[in-house]
Amino acid sequence: MSFTPAPPHLTRPDLSGRFGMAASTHWLASSSAQAVLERGGNAFDAAVAAAFVLHVVEPHLNGPGGDMTAVFATADDPTPVVLMGQGPAPAAATIAHFRAEGLDLVPGAGALAAAVPGAVDAWLLLLRDHGTWALGDVLEYAIDYALGGHPVLRNVCTTIGTVEQLFREHWTTSADRWMPEGRIPQPGEIVFSRTYGGLLRELASAAADLAREAGIDAARALWRERLGRAAEDFAHIPHRHSDGADHAGVITVQDVAAFEASYEPAVSIEFRGHTIAKTGPWGQGPVLLQALRILDGFDDARLDPSTELGAHTVLEALKLALADRDAWYGEDIDPELLAHLLSEEYAAERRALIGDAASHEVRPGTAPGRPEPHLPLLRETYEPGVGGVGEPTVKVDGLETDARGVTRGDTCHLDVVDRWGNIVSATPSGGWLQSSPEIPELGFCLGTRLQMSWLDEPSPSRLQPGRRPRTTLTPTLVLRDGAPVMALGSPGGDQQDQWQLLMLLRVLVGGYTPQQAIDAPALHTTSMHGSFWPRTWTPGGAVVEDRLGAEVIAGLESRGHVVTRAGDWALGRLSAVTRDPASGQLGAAANPRGAQGYAVGR
Template sequence: MTFTPPDPHQTRPDLQGTFGMAATTHWLATATAQSVLERGGNAFDAATAAAFVLHVVEPHLNGPGGDMTGVFAAADGVPRVLAGQGPAPAAATIAHFRDTEGLDLVPGAGALAAAVPGAVDAWFLLLRDHGTWTVRDVLAHAVGYARDGHPVLGAVAATVERVAGLFTAHWPTSAERWMPGGRPPRAGEVVTNPEHASVLERLAEAADDAPSRRAGVDAARAAWREIVGTAAESFVATPHRHSDGRDHAGVLTADDVARFEAGYEQPTTAEFRGRTIVKTGAWGQGPVLLQALQILDGFDGSDSARLDPSTERGAHTILEALKLALADRDTWYGDTDVPLEHLLSAAYAAERRALIGETASHEVRPGVVPGRTAPPPPLRPAGGTPSGAAGAAGAGEPTVQTNGTTRGDTCHLDVVDRWGNMISATPSGGWLQSSPTVPGLGFCLGTRLQMTWLDEDSPSRLEPGRRPRTTLSPTLVLDADGVAVMACGTPGGDQQDQWQLPFLLRVLVGGYTPQQAIDAPALHTTSMTDSFWPRTWVPGGAVVESRIGADVLDGLAARGHVLTGAGPWSLGRLSAVTRDPATGVLGAAANSRGAQGYAAGR
């Protein structure tokens, strides 16, 4: 079929080579990954080293106290999910939040919303089982940047400036960490994090004393649990300001941290146009992408133009398909027995496809699952604020402003090596503005529990030991022979799968190169329940980059979409790596929006 031709003026080249490729949301992490490949490490060594660097150089977007999910295929070709999403602590009960703390929503900032940190253990698990490097070698880049310093991003400086009042008035440990001279850092100023460096050094020392590389990784995992659990439990017990404008104590304990182990899981997959798309299970939002693709796959022949995101009809159809998939996410998904066989069936996709009309829906329309019931999520109009939120600590992913009006992103990385190992991973959580910095650690805890509901009947309810339904959603694409040929993903919370959908349509159907697809105009819907505090929605809402064209924007408005102008280059933080099994040629592409993400390789 014929899509709208890509813009001939690419922001970046499509990189090609045969040795190794990496693409991440920060050039220092990309350079780190590539340097590991150059020194003989494989894709999993490189990804792990890059991830620890992202903790240091993008602290407003992720941290060691947060979480991650990954999808990867080793050279054996078997796709797996790396599950680094920690569960709710043992004391994180609905009764405690509702009755003791007087809450009707889990806060968006503050340690009460902390799940068990999962990212570090997951990366070490991957390193142990699929990497080749030692803990000390993998951590060396991150230790260097934390101990000796790195030029701080303007976005980090701006984030600290926005929450300076919160830090000064309510989170003194964060003020000490991020405003040591009484002011936020300036863009380009060299900053250090000695406490963070010390924690990493202690992990490396624990690994050094072990009798083997594998045993060393497990020793580092044990040391991590001890160091973080002890420090976090003693600190979060002191009440501090949360996003509802009140002070609460956290409930995370050293035992919660000690009990957690990351793991591997079977992925959820769907076929689309001769490819297999690989995602997490429905404890993440990955199946949203699969459901949307299944719906859109039914438009063929004369209707195939409905898949072009750059046209009015295509953009409208894509937005409507996303609304339907997200309505199912908000109703059916969670860390429980989710009826994915039904939700991903061809018959169900046909039912959902029939609901897409010529005008924008302003309703939340989850599908019917035989024999199942679940409460639809509460619908809170955007602009409203939960009661008692005056003086709130912040909101959303990540929380960056005391009134919750500024939103942020997450991190992402993709790596492929010459042996065919490939990984896509999305680290997140533990943002510097999530909750107060924990003394002795140099970083804070995450707030992923804000994605749970205080409703016993909800599949994504808050429950001890249950994972929050995360938005982290990396992707693998397999060819007809089941071989991994592309890894891709993006930061962006609820937008992660929404931004990946047009990218995949343009690459797999429209014939775009990955860089052309990344550079093309992006869009997403806000006509669903936001996963982040204060959990609002915009009926019929659509956010579209302005360079899609006035005719398309006018047409979408005429169809009833409630448009929010997004500027010409504002949506999406996509990156991707590729591999052609027939030739061994590798590729990489990265987002230019925000002047931060980069790809490298040879």
């Protein structure tokens, strides 16, 4: 069937070709990926090149001190694989230590919230095992933008402006880096990342005289050495955090040395003739799978997010899936419990909870033979400390903010498919410029992923040394008859799987093309535990784009949804690449919101 009419005038075309396609949240990353494909590299060479470019050109959204996850399949083996680039909590990151610091939540800004950085090692691992290029060739694009300069984004300048006082008064190394002449750069001004560019050159030199795989491993070893020493020396100096107090970080050389990125099997379900593959429940990936299971039991007409009934149904299904995330997901979840949460029988129980009115409760389900689910205390309000927290919900006048105006970091995304059938969807994040003070020796700062861990011993996502925080990074791979047909994803923290759900419903059920689905009006719920400091929620909250229409929005409000209108083009930054296994035809689509994301290919 088809849903309500797709946008009559697309913001850009659905790209189509047979050679290679790339889509990401920044045009320079997409173009760099395509340049690698044009020079004979495969999708993994291209993705790694684009990822390091994103470190340079989207520093307010991700950095080398952050993390990433990816789902990919190779031309030789279509089985979905997860690339795990989420580092764990340091050995000294205990609940007792944080409580002794006077904290009841992990801060949203400052090095005490740093997990072990995982992104760079994960990208190098992917390049070693599945790429074809030498490291120096892959890093050439990022090095050029770092040392030769690139035009700074308007949102980078705006972000620096929001934390200017913090930088000047407390994070002086960040002020030296981002306001070198004592002023905020102007949009379009050429800026540089010379220290990080020099470090990338060192990594390339370490690999240059060795065989390809050995050279990449040498660069990984050098990376750990440089990162560990500098992070320990600098982060342990007390500095201002998001609670308004000064704390020292706890990360050490040993923490960094002990971490290696890895591969894991994907978690998947079947939905309308397709396999949807996600990361495991140490992240939020199964939220999308649970929501699809719940919605699969409704008639197609009820799955259209552009109608009042469809939007209401989608929002309620998401609330139920997100409640289970917060009650059950974590590093050591029992596989039997996960199987229960993803089962059709359990989905039927959850589906029966969806009525005509909006729920204002958090309603996790129960599991046979297990204690009642545990949820930490929810807050509806907070008093902001200092900037650099979390990830956004609403984009207002081009600036990522939350509903109360606190500036937040965000995330990047990239998708690549090549003519041989290699395909990858990846979501890099963390280590954004406003997350913690710049480490001068490295040219970047540490991330704050530990803010997703609760200082609450019974919680399945509690803070614990050596344990991965429950990341929101959640790329998606879609297969049909065992062959990959689409890779997609979006920045957006708690909203990532929510916006991807809209796209999948519109493409797989409603008959939209990928670009039509991306351009269609978006919405999401805020009626759940926020994953980012200060961990607030809005009971019954629904954030919608105004383009959803006055009649639909009024209908949602009449059902009890507490609606926030975000503007016409405010929610979601989806991108996707596609492949038809029968014809070899490739496609790509990207988000127009913010005039930054781009898809390229031929």
